[in-house]
Amino acid sequence: MTVHSGFTKVSLDAFEGVSEEPGVAKPDPIMVADSVTRRFGGLTAVRVDHFEIQREAITALIGPNGAGKTTFFNLITGFDKPNAGHWSFEDEDITGLSGYKVAQRGMVRTFQLTKALSRLRVIENMKLGATGQAGERFLAALIRPRWRDQEQAIEEKADELLERFKLSHMRDEFAGELSGGQRKLLEMARALMSDPKLIMLDEPMAGVNPALAQTIVGHVKTLADDGLTVLFVEHDMDVVRTISDWVVVMAEGEIVAEGRHASIVANPRVIDAYLGAHHATPLDRSEQDRQLAEAETVLDEEESRTEVE
């Protein structure tokens, strides 16, 4: 990897002395978010007071389904607009910056529902990931000598990454012909083409067989070893155990706990969030009906929102 870093390798040590409480400050944050709020009608999907990502560490963002993890993720990557809040990346304010500009700054994301570009070859998928391509400008595109050398360099880099992610044999196939797991790998490899500083993976292990999940875990570890910062969303706590340096737990839109994995699993607030202390089970029939109706209005609003977008 060409990612350069002036820092020495950090692992658990970076969190030495960091107290394990929600919204705690990190020694060297690459990203800081403050009072980010996103409401869907009457429901507050995200209400994060303070959130920091430690540089060159693997941070896991976990929480039960519907905790607002992906919504928060969409907000800070510029794929959704918040009702309030601001956040910065590498000490520069990037609040409300559109998704593509966020990516250009080195904060690249993947999606929960894998977005392989089906009718493009695997190698084309990869080459698309490189940023700052001269040949992507309309007029320069017409004159091949203007971008031929760069294209060649990009292709070499793409081939190296394909090799590393064991996709070389699929190089010239359509991405649509890959299996679900291979698509996850392709999406990760493609994101690396831009030499990101922070890579944000939305449920990279979801819907993948256990063997491949292990491979993905291995790749995520390698990323961090190469000096990247990784933030990944996951709802399965066991997956998180092996790879994360730091775990952030979200429930009902808020950060309820932070810390190392060992202390997180013992935290009563986390157990509440996962198993439900009192809010998950309806008290009686009318309560249940009310909750269902509430959920439906929220879903409808969300649907109409996505339609407009």
Place this chain on the structure above:
Amino acid sequence: MNWTRIFDNSLSAAIRPNAIIFAISAIGLNVHFGYTGLLNFGQVGFLAIGGYGAAISVLQWNFPLWLGWLFGLFCAMCWALLLGYPTLRLRADYLAIVTIAAGEIFRLSVMAPSFREVTGGSDGLSGFNNDWRSLNPLPDGEYGIGFLKFSAAETWSILVGWTLVLLSVLLVYLLIRSPWGRVLKAIREDEDAVRALGKNVFAYKMQSLVLGGCLGALAGIYFVTQQASVVPSNYSTAQTFFAYVCLILGGTARIWGPVIGSMIFWAIITFTDNFLRQAIDAGYISGSLLDPNQVGQVRLMLVGLGLILLLVFRPQGILGDRRELMLEAR
């Protein structure tokens, strides 16, 4: 029945100006729909804007014809920006609705009596292509290969027209094989993924809309120049869908697809027309079943039937790749 005549007419229809106009227009649609996934249902609006832009600038401001052509293209560019700006951030269907409506609005507006002085109302405009005829270097006479014969004026139109087709194909080929074209194809597949990779999707969609729209306008300008008049009734919404038929017939997202498609479309249209008329004349089809006035409609029904059969047996079109098409369904 005179079979030589039928085949002669069908073959020449494949290279006459109509085939050229639909080829260029469909090349534009290919950029929109085939490569970028933009649903432009108002390509005929771009043809009209181009044609009127050229004609009006020549007649009103005494532009030389070449400048009129450029002005027509410029108008199409503005039209694309105008339509694209509010809709390209929205879902694909919004562009479809806006383009089809805008095309109709333009056609009805130029017919309005209050603009009659400028647009000629429903009679349209003529007398703007004197330069075109004087530019024709061919002396009077008949030209052609084998049994295909054209007049000097027709030959001139056909030569210039096919040059324009080849240039359009070359332009699209150069762009699509470049990284720029790769971004367009990626947007067709999934624009969020492309955004996440740091590309300004809106800007690319806009460039695609302008490029395809200008190709449509080029077809429109060529159309009015070679027929020496611009008439609003030529710009019904059906023309857009004929261009789509050409595109799908030839194969979407294929460089030569729209060109092959347009040639075959016009050959088939002419063949069915000639065949039916001659069959009626010769008494093979009884006059009580089909009279010559109905041929125009029946030939379109036959073309429709042919298209349905094509979609059943060869959904990828003539040049398409079936394997690639099937990936879409996933």
